[in-house]
Amino acid sequence: MSTRTPIAFLKGHGTENDFVIVPDPDNVIELSPAAVAALCDRRAGIGGDGLLHVVRSAAHPEAKGMAAEAEWFMDYRNGDGSIAEMCGNGVRVFARYLQRAGHTTEGDLAIATRGGVKTVHIAKDGDITVGMGKARLPEGDVTVSVGERSWPARNVNMGNPHAVAFVDDLTHAGDLYSPPPFSPASAYPDGVNVEFVVDRGPRHVALRVHERGSGETRSCGTGACAVAVATARRDGTDPAVTGAPATYTVDVPGGTLVITERPDGEIEMTGPAVIVAEGELEADWLETIAR
Numbered sequence: 001m002s003t004r005t006p007i008a009f010l011k012g013h014g015t016e017n018d019f020v021i022v023p024d025p026d027n028v029i030e031l032s033p034a035a036v037a038a039l040c041d042r043r044a045g046i047g048g049d050g051l052l053h054v055v056r057s058a059a060h061p062e063a064k065g066m067a068a069e070a071e072w073f074m075d076y077r078n079g080d081g082s083i084a085e086m087c088g089n090g091v092r093v094f095a096r097y098l099q100r101a102g103h104t105t106e107g108d109l110a111i112a113t114r115g116g117v118k119t120v121h122i123a124k125d126g127d128i129t130v131g132m133g134k135a136r137l138p139e140g141d142v143t144v145s146v147g148e149r150s151w152p153a154r155n156v157n158m159g160n161p162h163a164v165a166f167v168d169d170l171t172h173a174g175d176l177y178s179p180p181p182f183s184p185a186s187a188y189p190d191g192v193n194v195e196f197v198v199d200r201g202p203r204h205v206a207l208r209v210h211e212r213g214s215g216e217t218r219s220c221g222t223g224a225c226a227v228a229v230a231t232a233r234r235d236g237t238d239p240a241v242t243g244a245p246a247t248y249t250v251d252v253p254g255g256t257l258v259i260t261e262r263p264d265g266e267i268e269m270t271g272p273a274v275i276v277a278e279g280e281l282e283a284d285w286l287e288t289i290a291r
Helices: 033-040 088-100 221-235 283-290
Strands: 007-014 017-023 050-056 072-078 107-113 116-122 128-134 142-146 149-157 161-166 193-201 204-211 215-217 246-252 255-261 266-271 274-281
Touching: 007 088, 017 033, 017 088, 033 050, 033 072, 033 283, 050 088, 072 088, 088 107, 088 116, 088 128, 088 221, 088 266, 088 274, 128 221, 142 161, 149 221, 161 221, 193 221, 204 221, 221 246, 221 255, 221 266, 274 283
Parallel strands: 017 050, 072 107, 161 193, 204 246
Antiparallel strands: 007 017, 007 274, 050 072, 107 116, 116 128, 128 266, 142 149, 149 161, 193 204, 204 215, 246 255, 255 266
């Protein structure tokens, strides 16, 4: 029988983009890429599109500089164990965990991420709004392909890279098991999240997404923001030009997100976040995987 202390975990999702949550305020749990990938394995582990490592900013070398602004750091990992800059749905689930654990209440809080400090509002109705910062629109033409089809794509950076392609039918995205090829390779030296988008109505679109390091996911928060930004430029509703906020409803396979871009460029994302389970990990198992 093991004498090692079990490690607490939770499971949550935001529009069915799901995460393993590992609370570790003092940053003492070693989470190697292999351990993260094992935890996110849907058959041999807990299962998730990614992992939310919950650490106090002051205890993490990458977040110490943000500790004065945000007590908590979202040390986010993709499902394959690789590190990611940001995850919009993950921030909402992270905030929901902090609320559940008694670290915050309804209202406003700040969360540190590798993409900077994000402002969050937990509403009484349960939805969570995340200030996603401003999009960057790198110049240069980008093309994405699936099979024999290819499309021009808008390069949008939301703290992580996105290629947004407007298509006639979401089935044209294929199975999205493997990353859709893109060119030029220099546009995304570290890989890219690719969104395929169709129109549903006025200020209303739907997407499918291949998330870098995770494959197709049921939702992508930064991807929904990138799609709203790209669609506003396509539609001629760029808030910096019109002077009016642009709000888009973005359907993802796992639900609906509402994205608003303001004239100053700041973007807000609103949607649900749910904690569905909590339990304990066998420390011996995790240590064995991490070797």
